[in-house]
Amino acid sequence: MPAPLGIIAGLGDLPVAIAENAMATGQGVHVLRLKGFEEPRLAAYPGSVVGLGEVGAVITRLKEAGCRDIVFAGNVRRPNFSDLKLDLRGAALLPKVISEARKGDDALLRILVGEFEKSGFNVIGSEQAHAALLAPAGLIAGAAPTEDSIADMAAAARVAAASGALDIGQACVVCDGLVLAVEAQEGTDEMLRRCALLPEAIRGTASARRGVLVKRPKPVQERRIDLPTTGVSTVELAAAAGLAGIGVEAGGALMLNRPAMEARARELGLFLYGFSPELGIGP
Amino acid sequence: MPAPLGIIAGLGDLPVAIAENAMATGQGVHVLRLKGFEEPRLAAYPGSVVGLGEVGAVITRLKEAGCRDIVFAGNVRRPNFSDLKLDLRGAALLPKVISEARKGDDALLRILVGEFEKSGFNVIGSEQAHAALLAPAGLIAGAAPTEDSIADMAAAARVAAASGALDIGQACVVCDGLVLAVEAQEGTDEMLRRCALLPEAIRGTASARRGVLVKRPKPVQERRIDLPTTGVSTVELAAAAGLAGIGVEAGGALMLNRPAMEARARELGLFLYGFSPELGIGP
Numbered sequence: 001m002p003a004p005l006g007i008i009a010g011l012g013d014l015p016v017a018i019a020e021n022a023m024a025t026g027q028g029v030h031v032l033r034l035k036g037f038e039e040p041r042l043a044a045y046p047g048s049v050v051g052l053g054e055v056g057a058v059i060t061r062l063k064e065a066g067c068r069d070i071v072f073a074g075n076v077r078r079p080n081f082s083d084l085k086l087d088l089r090g091a092a093l094l095p096k097v098i099s100e101a102r103k104g105d106d107a108l109l110r111i112l113v114g115e116f117e118k119s120g121f122n123v124i125g126s127e128q129a130h131a132a133l134l135a136p137a138g139l140i141a142g143a144a145p146t147e148d149s150i151a152d153m154a155a156a157a158r159v160a161a162a163s164g165a166l167d168i169g170q171a172c173v174v175c176d177g178l179v180l181a182v183e184a185q186e187g188t189d190e191m192l193r194r195c196a197l198l199p200e201a202i203r204g205t206a207s208a209r210r211g212v213l214v215k216r217p218k219p220v221q222e223r224r225i226d227l228p229t230t231g232v233s234t235v236e237l238a239a240a241a242g243l244a245g246i247g248v249e250a251g252g253a254l255m256l257n258r259p260a261m262e263a264r265a266r267e268l269g270l271f272l273y274g275f276s277p278e279l280g281i282g283p
Numbered sequence: 284m285p286a287p288l289g290i291i292a293g294l295g296d297l298p299v300a301i302a303e304n305a306m307a308t309g310q311g312v313h314v315l316r317l318k319g320f321e322e323p324r325l326a327a328y329p330g331s332v333v334g335l336g337e338v339g340a341v342i343t344r345l346k347e348a349g350c351r352d353i354v355f356a357g358n359v360r361r362p363n364f365s366d367l368k369l370d371l372r373g374a375a376l377l378p379k380v381i382s383e384a385r386k387g388d389d390a391l392l393r394i395l396v397g398e399f400e401k402s403g404f405n406v407i408g409s410e411q412a413h414a415a416l417l418a419p420a421g422l423i424a425g426a427a428p429t430e431d432s433i434a435d436m437a438a439a440a441r442v443a444a445a446s447g448a449l450d451i452g453q454a455c456v457v458c459d460g461l462v463l464a465v466e467a468q469e470g471t472d473e474m475l476r477r478c479a480l481l482p483e484a485i486r487g488t489a490s491a492r493r494g495v496l497v498k499r500p501k502p503v504q505e506r507r508i509d510l511p512t513t514g515v516s517t518v519e520l521a522a523a524a525g526l527a528g529i530g531v532e533a534g535g536a537l538m539l540n541r542p543a544m545e546a547r548a549r550e551l552g553l554f555l556y557g558f559s560p561e562l563g564i565g566p
Contacts, residue, residue: 102459151385158449162449177386179387182465184465185462186481197469
């Protein structure tokens with residue numbers, strides 16, 4: 001019997017897709033759902049609920065379950081560290097976590113990855129756990145982007161790279177060269193919702209789509225934890241904001257339920273595109 | 284009789300403050316309110332309403348009024364260029380405006396300043412028209428910022444500089460080292476409103492304020508048109524987002540009705556601070 005995949009899971013479709021895939025391949029799973037962020041669709045899998053500060057318990061349970069590969073997946077908000085319930089190992093880690101947290105999310109995540117590796121686990125990325133999630137290169141769905149959209153995608157890729165380098169976020173929207181919005185802690189969905197509220201003079205509409213959402217990883221980020229993710233709702237919110245399409249970094253972003261994303265994009269008249277330096281956009 | 288100050292005006296408190304000041308000093312004004320963005324409080328001053336594309340008419344009317352110094356002040360949204368009503372001079376300028384607009388707001392504004400200078404006007408900044416608007420250096424109101432707030436202000440100053448260099452915007456919010464929000468086309472008020480909606484674990488509250496809003500000009504921007512502006516509502520929205528204070532670049536940001544801003548900041552428990560390289564933050 002293969003060692004089951006350990007999933008340390010927050011909310012959302014991503015950990016569910018990974019769990020389903022690991023069951024389908026016969027690997028099996030052990031799912032630790034994080035308290036306060038318990039994804040209901042994961043309740044039926046073997047595993048339990050653990051607190052964010054119970055680092056020792058997480059390690060013990062994953063060992064007892066016989067896990068070797070583990071993956072962090074799903075949405076978790078940064079907690080208020082002073083409210084965390086800590087076990088011994090969590091308490092030992094806390095000072096380092098707090099000091100790294102001031103440097104940004106990415107520094108914080110590196111600490112966690114390091115701690116699990118020290119305990120003998122192999123921390124893998126979501127795309128290693130489930131290769132079909134990774135965005136391919138080139139046109140993925142819809143009509144080929146126009147010259148204006150290519151220019152907007154290239155500008156947005158530059159802005160998102162700079163924004164990522166500063167650990168601000170992984171996404172932005174550019175329309176006709178103008179940066180409409182930059183994602184920080186509010187997340188991509190909220191960013192797209194506010195784009196839909198901007199005056200129509202500076203954005204596209206359902207009948208005259210323009211502007212592009214770009215998502216890409218931070219240039220130096222811990223890719224095993226926090227690759228940017230898109231899904232059907234991303235397509236729908238981008239459509240509502242009047243955008244012409246979505247550009248993701250080929251091999252650097254996750255697409256959840258890609259067949260459904262592609263169908264929805266075609267239906268709404270958006271393109272999905274995996275950009276890469278070879279295609280003239282990036283790195 | 285001195286030449287009256289020409290004000291090309293959008294919406295908001297800034298053009299009103301400048302007009303009031305020019306009347307108080309005896310200079311007088313000629314106010315051209317931009318169609319679609321007519322500030323009602325300016326209706327009583329000598330002047331008229333002009334369309335955004337009527338560049339020739341604007342120049343003629345300012346000349347007829349005997350203006351030499353002119354100032355651009357107030358909020359105007361970038362128009363849909365294909366809907367603009369143009370006079371001859373506006374039509375001649377349009378191709379250049381459209382191509383520069385793709386490079387961002389700042390490139391667009393430079394074209395406008397250049398056009399008015401070519402016509403013999405002296406384009407001055409709001410702070411030249413009304414020196415009391417400019418943010419001073421050091422603590423402006425409230426208790427001195429804590430060490431954490433100083434660190435957040437310095438981080439936010441770096442993020443805002445990078446964001447400005449990319450022509451994204453002039454403001455951001457940092458709390459405990461985490462970039463909560465970056466301003467783009469939605470404006471500072473909307474950015475602060477969404478900070479208030481973030482989970483309390485990552486932001487401050489009225490009883491435990493933390494985090495800082497920073498506003499500063501873009502590193503290479505056309506300072507005569509678009510200096511970042513703060514007012515009483517900025518203080519109130521920052522307070523509602525749980526922030527500890529507001530940092531503005533000393534000599535690089537405008538404070539509208541500063542006595543009222545200071546009073547409101549003290550009342551709500553926020554600091555106002557003018558940062559500068561001499562004070563250890565910036566450039």
